Amino acid sequence: MRKETREYKFDWMLWTMFDAGAKIKKGFPKEYSTSLGYMPYYRGVIEPMLATGDPGQKFIECCAAYLDNLVHSREKGFKTAITTFCFSPAILYAMDIVPVCLEILSVMQTLTSKRGTTEHLDFCNEVGYTETSCSSQRGSLGAYLAGNGAEIDMIVTDTPGVCDTNANAFAFAAAYLDKPFFSLDMPPELNGARSDAYHLGDFRALIGFLEKHSGKKLDIDKLRTIMLRIRKQDELVAELEDLARLRPSPLPVTYNFMLHASRFLFAGMPECTACLESMLAVARENAAAGRSGLSSGVEKLRSFWCYIDHYTQNLRLWQMLERNNICYQGNILSRSWAANAPHVKEYGTEAAAYELDLSDLDGMVRSMALLNSRMPMIKSIRGPYDAKNMWLEDTVNLAKLHGADFIVYNGTPGCRNTWGMVKMFARDTEKAGFPTYIMYADAFDDRVESWEATQERFEEFLTVRGLL
Amino acid sequence: MKEEFREASAVLNNKYVKKWKDGGGRVVGYTCSYVPDEIFYAAGILPYRVRGFGAEAMTIGDTYFGPFICSLPKCMLQLAGQGDFDFLDGVIITPGCDSMRRLDECWRKMGDDAGAHMPAFHFHFGVPHKFTDYSITWFIEETRRLIEEVERHFHVTITNEKLAEAIRVHNKTRLLLERFDAIRSQAGPPISGTDSLAVILAGTTMPRDDYNRLLGELVGGLEKGGDKLNGRARLMLVGSASDDVELVRLIEGDRALVVADNLCFGTRFYSNLVREDGDPVEELAKRSLAHNDCPRMYGEYRERLNRLKEKAEKARVQGVILQNIRFCDLHGSENGLFERDLEKAGIPCMRLEREYGPIVESGRMRMRIDAFLERIG
Numbered sequence: 001m002r003k004e005t006r007e008y009k010f011d012w013m014l015w016t017m018f019d020a021g022a023k024i025k026k027g028f029p030k031e032y033s034t035s036l037g038y039m040p041y042y043r044g045v046i047e048p049m050l051a052t053g054d055p056g057q058k059f060i061e062c063c064a065a066y067l068d069n070l071v072h073s074r075e076k077g078f079k080t081a082i083t084t085f086c087f088s089p090a091i092l093y094a095m096d097i098v099p100v101c102l103e104i105l106s107v108m109q110t111l112t113s114k115r116g117t118t119e120h121l122d123f124c125n126e127v128g129y130t131e132t133s134c135s136s137q138r139g140s141l142g143a144y145l146a147g148n149g150a151e152i153d154m155i156v157t158d159t160p161g162v163c164d165t166n167a168n169a170f171a172f173a174a175a176y177l178d179k180p181f182f183s184l185d186m187p188p189e190l191n192g193a194r195s196d197a198y199h200l201g202d203f204r205a206l207i208g209f210l211e212k213h214s215g216k217k218l219d220i221d222k223l224r225t226i227m228l229r230i231r232k233q234d235e236l237v238a239e240l241e242d243l244a245r246l247r248p249s250p251l252p253v254t255y256n257f258m259l260h261a262s263r264f265l266f267a268g269m270p271e272c273t274a275c276l277e278s279m280l281a282v283a284r285e286n287a288a289a290g291r292s293g294l295s296s297g298v299e300k301l302r303s304f305w306c307y308i309d310h311y312t313q314n315l316r317l318w319q320m321l322e323r324n325n326i327c328y329q330g331n332i333l334s335r336s337w338a339a340n341a342p343h344v345k346e347y348g349t350e351a352a353a354y355e356l357d358l359s360d361l362d363g364m365v366r367s368m369a370l371l372n373s374r375m376p377m378i379k380s381i382r383g384p385y386d387a388k389n390m391w392l393e394d395t396v397n398l399a400k401l402h403g404a405d406f407i408v409y410n411g412t413p414g415c416r417n418t419w420g421m422v423k424m425f426a427r428d429t430e431k432a433g434f435p436t437y438i439m440y441a442d443a444f445d446d447r448v449e450s451w452e453a454t455q456e457r458f459e460e461f462l463t464v465r466g467l468l
Numbered sequence: 469m470k471e472e473f474r475e476a477s478a479v480l481n482n483k484y485v486k487k488w489k490d491g492g493g494r495v496v497g498y499t500c501s502y503v504p505d506e507i508f509y510a511a512g513i514l515p516y517r518v519r520g521f522g523a524e525a526m527t528i529g530d531t532y533f534g535p536f537i538c539s540l541p542k543c544m545l546q547l548a549g550q551g552d553f554d555f556l557d558g559v560i561i562t563p564g565c566d567s568m569r570r571l572d573e574c575w576r577k578m579g580d581d582a583g584a585h586m587p588a589f590h591f592h593f594g595v596p597h598k599f600t601d602y603s604i605t606w607f608i609e610e611t612r613r614l615i616e617e618v619e620r621h622f623h624v625t626i627t628n629e630k631l632a633e634a635i636r637v638h639n640k641t642r643l644l645l646e647r648f649d650a651i652r653s654q655a656g657p658p659i660s661g662t663d664s665l666a667v668i669l670a671g672t673t674m675p676r677d678d679y680n681r682l683l684g685e686l687v688g689g690l691e692k693g694g695d696k697l698n699g700r701a702r703l704m705l706v707g708s709a710s711d712d713v714e715l716v717r718l719i720e721g722d723r724a725l726v727v728a729d730n731l732c733f734g735t736r737f738y739s740n741l742v743r744e745d746g747d748p749v750e751e752l753a754k755r756s757l758a759h760n761d762c763p764r765m766y767g768e769y770r771e772r773l774n775r776l777k778e779k780a781e782k783a784r785v786q787g788v789i790l791q792n793i794r795f796c797d798l799h800g801s802e803n804g805l806f807e808r809d810l811e812k813a814g815i816p817c818m819r820l821e822r823e824y825g826p827i828v829e830s831g832r833m834r835m836r837i838d839a840f841l842e843r844i845g
Contacts, residue, residue, distance in 0.1 A: 128804015132536070133797045160597035160766050164566040165797050167597070167766050172801045175769040183766050187606060188563065188594040194609055201602030384573050384592065416795065419534030420541075420570025424577045440535075 001119045001146055010120070010143035011100075011150050014108050015067035021046045022064040025057065042112045044314025051295075052252050055278040059258045062275050063108065066265040070150050073098045079153040079214045082144065082173060084137070084166055085333070086375040087158045087184070090230055090268035091207070091368055094223040095214050100152065102169070104264050106139030107311045110444050116312055117142070121445060129172050134414030135444035137169035145176055154180045154213045156206065158372060161186035162382045165414045182209040184372065188383040190390075191351050196370075203369035220361050226268035227364060230371070231356050233267065234338035236276040241330070242342045243283045245402055248299035249327045250286030253318050255279055255293065257309065260333040260376070298325045301467055304404035305331035306395040306429070307411050307418060310439070310454065312446045320455055324468060329402035332381075335394070337374035347397045352379065352389040385421050392425060396432045406467055408458075410439040413448060437461040470663055472682055477669035477713060480522060480547065481555050484674035488514050489555055494622060496558035497587070499544070499568055501732045502595040502759070503560055504752040506634035506742070507615055509676055511624045517672035517733070518553065520544040521712045523825055532574035538567040538795045539824040540709055545574050548585050558589030558621070560614070565764055565798055589621045597766055599757050608753040615749065631748035637676055638742065644683045645671070645738045651690045653727045653783035658694030661705070661726025662717045668734055669711055697725055701841050704728040704780055706806065707791040708799040709824075718830055719789060723841055728783035730776055736761045763798040772802070773809055780815050787844040789837070791820040816844045 024035050024046065036043045049056035073080050081092055082100045089099035110116040117135070120142025125131045127145055129138065143149045157170040160183050167183060174181030184202045187195050207218055240259065244251050258279060266272035283293070292299045303326050310317040321328055337344065339353040354370040357363035373379065385391045399407055407429050411418055418425075426436040439458065442448035462468040476482045485495060496508055497518040505515035520543025523529070528549035529542030547553055563569035572592050579586025594610050596603035615626050645668065651657060652664045659667075667686065671679050701724040705716065711733040716726050729735055742748075742755040760768040761775065780788060788810055790803035800821065807817045818840040820833065827833070 128801065128808060130792075130797045130800035130804070132795050133801065160764075161563060161594075164764070168763070168797050168801055171763075171766040171769065172805065174767060175805050181767040183598065185597045185603065187596070188592060194606060198596075198602060198606045201600075201605075205600065205602070384576075386573065413536040414797070416537065416566035416797070417570070419536045420567055421532075421573045422534055424532060424573060 001123045001142070001148075005119050006146070006148055009071065009150065010109070010140070010148050011067060011105065012071045014105065014112075015064065015071045017042060017112055018060060018064040018067055018108070022057070022061040025050050041114045041313060044316075045111045048254060048315055048318070049258075052254060053282065055255070055258065055275065055282055058275040058278045059262060062262050062266060062271045065271050069098045070100060073150055080150055082152055082155045082170065082179075084157050084159060084170065085264045086162075086377045087156065088267050088368070088372050088375055089264070090226050090371075091210070091223075092156075093268055094226050095210050095216055095218060097153075097210065097214055099265075100144070100150065101264055102140045103136040104261060106136055106444055107261070109139060110311045111313060111315065114313065116446060117444060118447065120146075127176065129169075132414060133169060134165040135412045135442055136414070137166060139444050141169055141173055145173065152177060152179055154182070154209075156182045156209070158184035158186070158375070158378060160184075161188065162378050163415070163417050165416055180209070180213050182206055186373065186378060186382045190373065190379060190382065191388075195373075199369045199373045200366055203365060203372065207365065220364070223361075223364055223368075224358055227356050227358055227367065229270065229273055230268045233263065233273055233276055234336055234340060236273070236280050237263070237336040238338065238340045238342060240276070240280055240283060241336065243287050244329055245342070246287055247403065248290075248292035248294070249302065249329065250283045250291060250293050251327070252282070252293040252295075253321050253328045254315065255283070256328050256330055256334045257315075257318065292327065294325055294327055295322055296325055299327050300325035301405045301462075302327050302329050302403050304329045304395070304399040304402055304407050304434075305410065306391070306399075306407050307332050307409050307415075308443050310410055310441055310443050310451075312444065312451055316451050316455070320458070324459070324462070329404050330398065332391075332394075333376045335376055335398070337379055343398055343401050346401060349389060349397075381417055385425050386428065392428055395425075396429060396434070399429070399434050404434060406435040406437065406462075406465070408437045408439060410441060410443055412442045412444060435461075435465045435467065470666070470686070473663070473667045473670040473686075474713075476674045477666040478521075480519070480552050482673060484678060485514065485516065485555060488675060494557040495555055496560065496589065496618075497553060497556045498560040498562070498593075499541075499571065500562040500564035500595070501737045501762075502562055502564065502756050503593060504611065504756050506631060506638050506752055507611070507618060507626065509634040509637060510626045510630035511618055511622060513557075513618070513622060513624070514675055516556065518544055518556075518559065519711045520547060520824060522552070523547050526825070528578065532578055533567075533570065536795055537570070538565075538708075538793050540793055541567050541571040541574070543825050544571060545578060548575055549578050549582065551585055553587075554585060556587045558591070559587045560591045560593050562593045562595050564595070564762070565796070567795065589618075591617055596757065597764055599760060599765065604754060604757060607757050608750050611749055611753045628748050631752070632744065635742045635744055635748055635752065637680065639744065640680055641671060641676065641683065642738045642741055644680065644687050645735075647687050647691070648683070649728075649735060651687065655784070656696030656698045657725065657727060658690050658696055660697060661703075661720055661729075662713050664726070665710075665716050665729075665734060666713050668737065669713070672733070672737070700725040701787065701844055702727045702783065702785045704730070704783060704785040704788045705734070705791065706730045706776065706788055707803055708793040708796040709733055710791070712827070714827055715822075718827060718833060719837055721834070721837070724837070728779050728785055730761065730779060732762060735779075763802040769802065769805060773806065776806065776810070777813060777815070780810070785815070787816040787818065787840060789818050789820055789840070791822060793824045794821055816840070
């Protein structure tokens with residue numbers, strides 16, 4: 001790792017960037033346009049985000065507030081826990097613990113930095129972590145392994161049984177940094193009394209762990225407040241998902257990204273609610289006017305991303321979709337499995353959903369255990385991909401619900417659990433009537449395949465399959 | 469006698485399996501050491517650890533698995549698709565790791581496409597990734613579910629008495645292998661690491677009673693003495709699944725001896741006894757799950773490190789080879805930690821990444837091993 005990279009803490013650098021980004025449009029237009037000139041790489045994120053108006057502003061503020069909590073955790077009296085995107089941070093917030101979400105931090109860095117996270121990725125390898133591991137965690141984990149981030153108190157994850165490379169990143173970090181570690185384990189079946197009991201037992205043990213290492217008892221009132229907000233956020237997400245079904249889709253192409261990022265950072269917190277409310281207001285307006293969310297106003301194709309996006313510099317994936325007039329109908333991250341989500345009722349998947357019971361502590365803990373077991377990826381990548389409520393069923397149903405014209409898989413070469421079956425999965429989605437494209441890029445590392453090559457191949461797929 | 473073990477370890481459908489099948493016996497394959505094979509002994513079925521050695525191509529494996537996947541399950545699928553496992557009447561897949569758990573779908577889909585090569589009995593055996601009161605409860609239920617399915621499919625009855633007898637027989641194996649372990653790790657052992665692995669592997673592919681008899685004779689004979697292998701560097705082999713004796717032969721050459729291991733096809737397979745005084749299903753489940761030597765059991769690194777240090781000390785090893793199959797992130801990363809901490813403890817280590825399957829890169833590996841042997845003198 002270069003000396004210059006170590007000069008400032010990695011998360012502090014991100015905080016200053018997003019904090020400045022949250023303020024940049026509050027001055028005069030001339031100040032704004034002049035300032036953009038000083039951020040040749042970061043402007044590719046800031047400009048399109050802020051161009052969405054209030055939702056983009058709220059989203060950047062959301063990111064800045066999250067990073068502020070992280071870098072000033074000690075001053076604010078918070079503990080910190082390295083965690084993963086598919087672990088609901090709500091329980092952490094209920095116990096004054098700041099979630100240090102590795103994947104989101106990696107995305108923040110890859111989007112805004114010319115070199116992306118390459119130095120952190122490589123640092124992990126230097127200290128013994130395999131280069132074949134997932135770049136989503138490595139991209140920011142390297143900074144913490146190098147001691148170039150906020151102080152870490154503990155490590156929690158929930159991916160054993162779902163994703164080895166993810167779980168392994170956290171186990172490695174715990175051993176390397178010698179920090180307390182807890183992992184929620186996921187049985188292969190989502191439903192049934194055995195799985196429910198396992199999820200609950202595990203979640204109770206998690207609370208015990210968090211209480212021990214935070215030095216605080218779980219505050220029932222605080223948890224209830226947070227869960228009430230989650231309920232509200234689920235309603236907002238459900239309406240956004242429902243509106244996305246309209247033709248043309250009234251959702252701007254970056255909404256999906258903003259939706260899941262704000263939930264991963266701030267589920268159960270007011271910052272997330274504000275962001276979602278703002279997005280919904282615009283989406284409602286567009287819907288009422290019969291307007292497409294695409295900036296061209298013309299919707300030619302509807303894409304469904306069955307796994308994750310491509311996050312390297314400057315939102316280039318979303319720019320490409322915009323350029324081709326393709327709207328974005330969601331990915332595995334953006335789903336809510338709250339009982340009120342439109343797809344839950346439409347496809348009779350109530351058993352795979354969660355409801356929040358706020359009646360007493362036991363009900364709340366049970367609900368949180370259920371919610372966590374229904375987080376993106378946690379819910380649907382645990383068992384065989386073609387089993388009930390798993391990845392294939394979710395993908396085909398959601399692609400139908402959103403009127404997708406095609407499906408795209410993108411991940412990272414570190415994703416053992418999907419690369420183990422994605423060829424067969426794609427064969428099945430093709431059989432279900434959806435042209436399906438498997439991207440061989442790395443969502444977090446352009447060195448694996450350049451963006452130019454990725455884009456060319458993607459557009460070639462659209463051409464060859466007669467979609468464009 | 470060693471030839472018996474060599475044949476059983478190096479031929480998939482070995483003479484014991486053939487004899488078993490010729491006698492009308494049934495064989496169930498499994499992919500992971502977390503499956504309690506006592507269940508099959510109790511059912512009168514031959515449990516058989518599915519392996520991937522001998523695959524000479526990857527055409528079928530690559531058709532179903534994606535590119536960034538460990539070559540072990542790919543080789544297993546290749547062999548299955550070629551019909552090399554057609555003697556299996558059943559197969560159990562576990563989530564040992566992500567590559568291995570996807571063998572479930574790959575084998576099923578390959579079987580559908582080929583209209584063949586898929587054993588009639590197929591079971592996805594969920595193994596938790598932690599050892600706690602609630603994970604034990606879950607795993608006991610999962611073990612009972614497996615027993616019920618075996619009973620239903622094969623029309624057999626697995627009683628507690630039969631299970632208790634199976635536990636006694638398998639514990640006898642474990643005790644014999646412990647004695648065997650002591651022999652191979654003594655100063656100037658009478659058996660090489662290559663032959664030792666063959667002896668251990670044979671236990672996963674032949675009937676238990678035959679194995680115990682042969683093993684008892686071998687151990688008894690070796691304990692009386694034999695030609696000692698002196699003057700070689702003493703190594704321990706650690707890491708990803710290694711079921712190919714040729715890899716150990718390559719490592720040993722004529723200058724080294726693998727006197728200890730921490731492999732799931734090696735000592736990890738037989739460490740720890742099953743208690744014989746409790747409910748047999750519960751005890752089987754507890755033994756299997758308490759077996760935390762695999763990095764799939766997250767958060768147990770310190771315990772594994774301590775066990776490794778103990779083994780290294782007991783066997784007086786001069787160096788540790790930490791190998792992993794490419795894309796095996798669990799062992800690969802843990803090897804990185806082991807290297808840091810073992811070197812700190814004064815135990816020289818060498819990390820070696822390799823592909824599973826035919827050893828086509830023997831020159832590279834030989835060169836690195838030679839350099840390591842020079843280092844440790």
